[in-house]
Amino acid sequence: xxxxxxxxxxxxxxxxxxxxxxxxxxxxxxxxxxxxxxxxxxxxxxxxxxxxxxxxxxxxxxxxxxxxxxxxxxxxxxxxxxxxxxxxxxxxxxxxxxxxxxxxxx
Numbered sequence: 001x002x003x004x005x006x007x008x009x010x011x012x013x014x015x016x017x018x019x020x021x022x023x024x025x026x027x028x029x030x031x032x033x034x035x036x037x038x039x040x041x042x043x044x045x046x047x048x049x050x051x052x053x054x055x056x057x058x059x060x061x062x063x064x065x066x067x068x069x070x071x072x073x074x075x076x077x078x079x080x081x082x083x084x085x086x087x088x089x090x091x092x093x094x095x096x097x098x099x100x101x102x103x104x105x106x
Contacts, residue, residue, distance in 0.1 A: 004063060
């Protein structure tokens with residue numbers, strides 16, 4: 001769990017750094033090349049990478065909880081498929097023949 005949490009917390013800064021590196025690469029390239037970008041393109045790339053990193057981070061945040069919920073549901077279904085040893089609606093069993101109701105308040 002702690003490794004997944006640490007990984008999920010480090011995803012966003014890594015993706016932001018990759019966005020800035022890619023933007024710097026595009027900005028410093030020659031204007032004649034196909035992959036040249038101006039400021040608007042660079043910030044579009046950075047925001048896109050930022051939001052992608054946020055989505056991936058949130059996915060890895062809930063992944064351990066999802067796995068725990070799936071395991072709990074599997075165990076619950078196994079319990080529900082087993083027959084009960086005590087049947088509370090059955091009329092069979094030990095029935096007392098005599099019931100005394102001697103109650104005293106002291």
